[in-house]
Amino acid sequence: MPGARPLGWLAMVLALWLVIVPFGMDGAISVLRPAIGATGPCRIVRVVDGDTVNLWCTRQGYVKARLLGYDSPEMFSPRCLSEFARAQQATWFLRWTLLTGKGLRLTLRDHDRYNRRLAEMTVNGQPVARIMIAHGLGRAYQGGLRQGWCG
Numbered sequence: 671m672p673g674a675r676p677l678g679w680l681a682m683v684l685a686l687w688l689v690i691v692p693f694g695m696d697g698a699i700s701v702l703r704p705a706i707g708a709t710g711p712c713r714i715v716r717v718v719d720g721d722t723v724n725l726w727c728t729r730q731g732y733v734k735a736r737l738l739g740y741d742s743p744e745m746f747s748p749r750c751l752s753e754f755a756r757a758q759q760a761t762w763f764l765r766w767t768l769l770t771g772k773g774l775r776l777t778l779r780d781h782d783r784y785n786r787r788l789a790e791m792t793v794n795g796q797p798v799a800r801i802m803i804a805h806g807l808g809r810a811y812q813g814g815l816r817q818g819w820c821g
Contacts, residue, residue, distance in 0.1 A: 692717070692765070695717075695765050695769060696714070696715060696716045696717055696765070698769055699714050699717070699765065699768045699769050700713045700714055700715050700726075701713075702769070703768055703769065703771070703774050704774065705725070705774040705775065705776035705791065706773075706774065706775055706776065707727070707775070707776040707777060707778060708777060709727065709729050709730065709778065710727060710728040710729045711727070711728055712725040712726065712727035712728070712730075712733070712776055713725065713726045713727075714768060714774075715732075717761055717764050717765045717768065718734075718745075718761075719742060719743075719744070719745040719746070719757055719760065719761050720742025720743065720745075720757060720760025720761050720763070720764050720802065720807055720808060721736060721737045721740060721741060721742040721760075721764075721802070721808065722734070722735065722736050722737065722786065723735050723737065723764075723789075723791075725776075725789075727778075730778070733778070733787050734784075734785070734786040734787065735778065735786055735787045735788070735789040736782050736784075736786040736787070736788055736789065737789055737790075737791055737798055737799065738779070738788050738789060738790050738799065739790070739797060739798075739799025739800070739810065739811070739812070740798075740799040740802050740803050740808035740809060740810060740811050741808060741809050741811035741816050741817075742756075742757065742760040742761075742764075742802060742807055742808045742809075743756040743757035743760055743807075743819040744757055744819070745757035745758065745761060748819075749818060749819070749820050750819075750820035750821075752819070752820060752821075753818075753819040753820050756807070756819055757819075759807060760802065760807040760808065763802070763805060763807050764798070764802065764807075767793055767798070767801055767802075768793065771793035771794050772793070772794055773792070773793070773794060773795065774791065774792070774793055775791065775792040776789055776790070776791050777789065777790040777791075
């Protein structure tokens with residue numbers, strides 16, 4: 671069937687980009703960059719989006735964590751295509767920052783309304799929030815009504 675071959679390649683590239691590469695990078699972060707916290711070490715097992723990570727902590731087990739101090743575009747419920755594209759960029763930048771950074775520090779706080787732990791994280795002595803905001807991949811956020819990312 672004409673045109674089927676390019677679609678097959680496109681599907682393979684998308685699978686590679688959306689599944690295999692993120693899984694590999696998240697695995698590398700987990701192995702190479704433990705986050706040291708007051709309650710013991712945690713491993714970042716998945717970067718969910720630009721401001722959410724999943725952790726495996728020695729004392730707490732599996733933890734879903736929302737990083738404090740900023741908001742990034744939504745990847746799983748974007749309101750427009752540009753928000754989805756910005757969410758991809760924020761997620762990949764956070765992965766890269768965690769993979770290449772040194773001295774990850776983590777402080778787990780209370781839970782949010784989605785039952786995620788609220789977490790303060792630093793890389794190279796810098797708050798992750800400050801890094802993401804400085805690169806235009808996040809906005810300062812301390813709770814309450816969030817601004818949209820479309821338009």
